[in-house]
Amino acid sequence: ERWRPETHTFHMPCGECTITLQDVAVQLGLPVDGEPLTGSLRYARAYIMQLIGGFLFADKSKTLVHCMFLQFLFDFDQAGTYAWGAATLAWLYRELCRASNAQSLEIAGPLMLLQVWAYDRFSIIAPQRMLHHSDGRPLSFSGVQAASEQSKNMLLIYRWTFDRLSRSQINWTPYTPDIMASLPVRCQSGQE
DSSP, rough: OOTTTTTTEEEEEEEEEEOHHHHHHHOOOOSSSSSSOOOOOOHHHHHHHHHHIHHHHHHHSSOOOGGGGGGGGGGGGHHTTTTTHHHHHHHHHHHHHHTTTTTOOOOOSSSHHHHHHHHHOOGOOOOOOOSSOOOOSSSSGOOOOOOSSOTTTTTHHHHHHHHHOOEEEEEOOOOOOOHHSSOOOGGGGOOO
């Protein structure tokens, strides 16, 4: 409801914010630098296809892989040089734009990225982390304690919360030097 396709930002009462390439690198550990995506091995390809179709570039079915991505999986050596993180962010923007259409009833895309980004920016809606992050994994894989009981009115609660959000309730710079130092090198791409 707050996504604006014309700017690719969320409009809050106190300003605009968006998911960036840094968020993709830190949260998912995907490379954001590299070749653009333009255009046993059998088990590895099957796993990667599941990851692409069910997580990174998910459609609403979460069971299909768009044929446009298959060309990037033929040569595994080359596949590792692509900027998968940049492509993932572009796909999320695309799906958020589609979902912001008044006639849309569903959303697809890398929604885990959207969720962990929101938790880091808006602590007022975030579950408590069970572990302090220092284990050398991307940030989104840190332990998060799930709520024991979900409210049936969460959408109304989130709307109410975001309608009253102040600047001081947004974490504009969630990745402290300590957090960045604890992440694997692949999560720090594009920082130079």
